[in-house]
Amino acid sequence: MIPVSVVTSVPDIGPRSVGRSEILRAVTIDTDIYVPPPDDEFPERIAAVIEALIRDGIAAGAEALRPIAYARRDIERRRSLPRSVLGTVFRRDSFTCRYCGGRLIPTPIMVLLSSVYPDEFPFHPNRKGGLTHPAILSRSPIVDHVIPGSRGGDWRSIENMVTACWPCNSRKGDLPLARLGWRRRPIADDGWDGLTGHYAMLFQVAGEPKAAYHRAWMTALQAVLP
Numbered sequence: 151m152i153p154v155s156v157v158t159s160v161p162d163i164g165p166r167s168v169g170r171s172e173i174l175r176a177v178t179i180d181t182d183i184y185v186p187p188p189d190d191e192f193p194e195r196i197a198a199v200i201e202a203l204i205r206d207g208i209a210a211g212a213e214a215l216r217p218i219a220y221a222r223r224d225i226e227r228r229r230s231l232p233r234s235v236l237g238t239v240f241r242r243d244s245f246t247c248r249y250c251g252g253r254l255i256p257t258p259i260m261v262l263l264s265s266v267y268p269d270e271f272p273f274h275p276n277r278k279g280g281l282t283h284p285a286i287l288s289r290s291p292i293v294d295h296v297i298p299g300s301r302g303g304d305w306r307s308i309e310n311m312v313t314a315c316w317p318c319n320s321r322k323g324d325l326p327l328a329r330l331g332w333r334r335r336p337i338a339d340d341g342w343d344g345l346t347g348h349y350a351m352l353f354q355v356a357g358e359p360k361a362a363y364h365r366a367w368m369t370a371l372q373a374v375l376p
């Protein structure tokens with residue numbers, strides 16, 4: 151983030167559509183922009199449960215727990231979606247998280263970059279912390295089912311799928327959007343292509359490693375094959 155002291159006058163920040171007042175507010179009020187907290191009520195609810203349990207016993211605690219009670223469910227171990235479906239959903243959503251609006255880059259493109267710079271941009275197949283570049287953890291897209299199959303959503307319908315970043319997907323879990331107070335962002339229209347426009351050239355420059363894997367992904371992402 152830009153320290154306040156660096157900003158000595160109203161900066162030229164380009165067209166007004168950028169959101170001049172928002173930027174100025176962010177710069178003048180604080181040096182950093184805070185990550186918004188999760189907007190569930192879990193801490194307050196759980197405090198109420200513990201207080202009721204201590205004060206009035208098991209039944210009172212259970213009563214306080216009812217609004218956030220979570221019934222165990224079997225989440226079907228499902229086969230992963232075909233690459234072609236993933237590619238279609240990512241492309242439809244302009245490679246942007248439909249929950250937080252973050253720009254995303256398909257994992258195979260970052261894996262390819264990692265093959266060129268294994269020390270500076272490491273990748274571990276199990277995404278082990280310490281062995282995987284943070285961009286791969288925060289900027290890889292996945293397909294999220296808006297209404298999870300465990301809650302009656304259609305696993306196969308593209309209409310029930312959105313592009314999401316890993317952090318949003320992990321915050322969402324298998325909860326419905328209404329429970330989280332979330333809604334889907336409209337599809338971004340800023341021309342972001344997830345760097346798929348560079349995929350084919352990067353593949354060549356990298357020496358065409360794992361050719362079958364990358365060619366399959368290039369086809370799915372409709373990247374131009376060399």
Ligand SMILES: [Zn+2]
Nearest residue numbers: 247250315318
């Ligand atoms: Zn996100």
